[in-house]
Amino acid sequence: MLETVNGTGASRGGGRHAVVIGASLAGLLAAQVLAEHADRVTVVERDRLPEGPEPRGGVPQSRHTHVLIPGGQRAYDALLPGFTDELMAHGAPRVGAPSDLAQWQAGRWFRRTEETAFFICPTRPLLEWLVRRRVLANPRIELVQGTETVGLVGDASRVRGVLLRERGAAAVAVGREPQRLAADLVVDASGRSSKAADWLTAIGAEPAVEETLETGLAYATRVYRTGEDDEAEPHFIVPNPGQTHGAVVLPAEGDRWMVTLSGLRGNEPPLDDRGFTEFADRLPHPITRNWLDAAKADAPALAYRTTANIRRRYDRPGRRPAGFLATGDAQCVFNPIYGQGMTVAAMSALALRDALADTRRTPTTRRVQKAMFAASRQAWDISAGSDKNMPTATGVAARSTPADRVSGWYLARVEARAPGDPAVGRVFRDVLYLTAPVTALFAPRIAKAVLFGPVRPSPQEPPTRREGI
Ligand SMILES: Cc1cc2nc3c(=O)[nH]c(=O)nc-3n(C[C@H](O)[C@H](O)[C@H](O)COP(=O)(O)OP(=O)(O)OC[C@H]3O[C@@H](n4cnc5c(N)ncnc54)[C@H](O)[C@@H]3O)c2cc1C
Numbered sequence: 001m002l003e004t005v006n007g008t009g010a011s012r013g014g015g016r017h018a019v020v021i022g023a024s025l026a027g028l029l030a031a032q033v034l035a036e037h038a039d040r041v042t043v044v045e046r047d048r049l050p051e052g053p054e055p056r057g058g059v060p061q062s063r064h065t066h067v068l069i070p071g072g073q074r075a076y077d078a079l080l081p082g083f084t085d086e087l088m089a090h091g092a093p094r095v096g097a098p099s100d101l102a103q104w105q106a107g108r109w110f111r112r113t114e115e116t117a118f119f120i121c122p123t124r125p126l127l128e129w130l131v132r133r134r135v136l137a138n139p140r141i142e143l144v145q146g147t148e149t150v151g152l153v154g155d156a157s158r159v160r161g162v163l164l165r166e167r168g169a170a171a172v173a174v175g176r177e178p179q180r181l182a183a184d185l186v187v188d189a190s191g192r193s194s195k196a197a198d199w200l201t202a203i204g205a206e207p208a209v210e211e212t213l214e215t216g217l218a219y220a221t222r223v224y225r226t227g228e229d230d231e232a233e234p235h236f237i238v239p240n241p242g243q244t245h246g247a248v249v250l251p252a253e254g255d256r257w258m259v260t261l262s263g264l265r266g267n268e269p270p271l272d273d274r275g276f277t278e279f280a281d282r283l284p285h286p287i288t289r290n291w292l293d294a295a296k297a298d299a300p301a302l303a304y305r306t307t308a309n310i311r312r313r314y315d316r317p318g319r320r321p322a323g324f325l326a327t328g329d330a331q332c333v334f335n336p337i338y339g340q341g342m343t344v345a346a347m348s349a350l351a352l353r354d355a356l357a358d359t360r361r362t363p364t365t366r367r368v369q370k371a372m373f374a375a376s377r378q379a380w381d382i383s384a385g386s387d388k389n390m391p392t393a394t395g396v397a398a399r400s401t402p403a404d405r406v407s408g409w410y411l412a413r414v415e416a417r418a419p420g421d422p423a424v425g426r427v428f429r430d431v432l433y434l435t436a437p438v439t440a441l442f443a444p445r446i447a448k449a450v451l452f453g454p455v456r457p458s459p460q461e462p463p464t465r466r467e468g469i
Pocket residue numbers: 021022023024025026027044045046047057058059061064065066067068069072147148149150189190191192219304306327328329330336338339340341342343344345
């Protein structure tokens with residue numbers, strides 16, 4: 001447990017107490033880890049949580065396509081043993097890469113060679129519900145729902161709890177003061193729109209410096225059903241600086257298909273039936289338009305437009321209090337196209353677990369926060385590194401450095417070879433899927449292919465079946 005200060009009042013309920021703000025993925029997974037160190041963990045959630053796997057207001061992205069990439073599969077299984085099997089047992093489809101889908105990236109179609117990795121494609125509510133069920137079964141973890149955190153208790157040297165207000169009309173009755181909940185440790189897992197900067201300022205501490213990179217990426221997602229005999233195929237079209245439209249067509253549990261179309265600022269996908277379908281004509285291949293024409297929409301399209309990459313630099317020195325950590329999207333949030341956020345939430349919880357279990361070092365707030373920050377670094381480099389090159393990129397993190405130009409040159413060569421060369425493709429995927437470090441791209445065999453090898457032929461048209469079948 002972080003430096004516990006006696007006499008904070010936190011012990012009144014018995015022993016060391018941690019409070020987690022937000023009962024979504026990052027909050028629940030952090031609570032699961034903290035329950036191994038604290039006597040009690042209270043998870044405070046603004047929403048009233050549904051009984052089952054249903055979308056909810058506090059997680060507006062929950063109706064959009066979500067994939068669990070291999071790095072996330074490992075991390076969820078390490079925190080909640082058997083989790084990915086449970087997810088698939090609840091119907092979440094498994095899609096092998098590059099074998100089971102047509103993928104257009106960096107201007108080329110990938111060969112559908114043997115599977116080297118797979119995604120799991122649950123709906124976001126199913127994944128969150130399964131995590132919630134497992135975590136809240138822990139008797140040390142208590143959920144306080146329908147309750148908003150509105151501030152911190154403490155000062156610039158130490159956070160000693162949170163200020164809470166019940167949500168809803170009755171709670172805003174004139175004169176109703178926020179309630180104090182004392183804690184030895186407070187973890188902010190309140191997501192992209194975290195108000196921690198205001199809360200820290202209010203107790204005399206410094207908020208974290210924010211790095212932002214915004215392209216105006218806009219998502220529109222629609223659920224489809226296909227006929228029993230239709231052979232619907234998943235596919236991806238990944239945008240790049242020269243072709244900024246994207247498409248993701250993936251199955252989900254319950255015989256659904258999730259279709260997400262994307263465009264950048266000034267080129268947002270429309271939500272009306274015709275506009276949504278016709279937007280697919282802007283993609284570099286008619287595969288998506290043909291897919292949409294053959295399928296049946298099950299619900300209207302929904303938009304999501306708050307997609308900036310934002311990294312809050314809590315790892316850097318500053319007048320910040322002990323006993324306060326940030327995790328998940330509240331610490332670092334990405335352009336969703338690379339499907340990393342749920343994975344980084346779990347990797348950050350694993351970093352928290354490792355930092356707290358490290359008997360060689362005192363787990364100071366700063367040390368633990370740095371470890372959690374490190375867990376998000378590769379995902380940030382991938383997401384912000386790609387977005388920097390987009391024509392609409394703005395924000396402090398959009399500036400390119402000389403080092404970016406060198407790595408950009410190498411990565412462009414990797415991307416050119418990955419679609420046609422299965423060995424390069426494998427490592428490229430492992431890095432993107434957060435199961436291998438970026439340095440894997442520089443291993444001698446890969447570097448040789450990247451620096452001296454030819455660009456091998458890749459399909460001219462989206463491959464419709466796995467090679468060798
Ligand atoms: C369109 C879209 C598509 C995405 N696709 C993928 C994908 O394919 N794969 C992937 O891995 N990731 C994806 N992501 C990212 C993923 O959704 C997030 O990274 C993940 O949900 C982060 O979890 P979190 O717990 O940090 O935050 P959130 O899920 O945003 O949850 C924050 C929680 O805090 C609560 N809260 C907020 N303020 C307060 C407060 N003051 N007091 C109490 N409670 C509060 C909210 O109600 C909510 O429950 C996508 C994101 C978007 C936007």
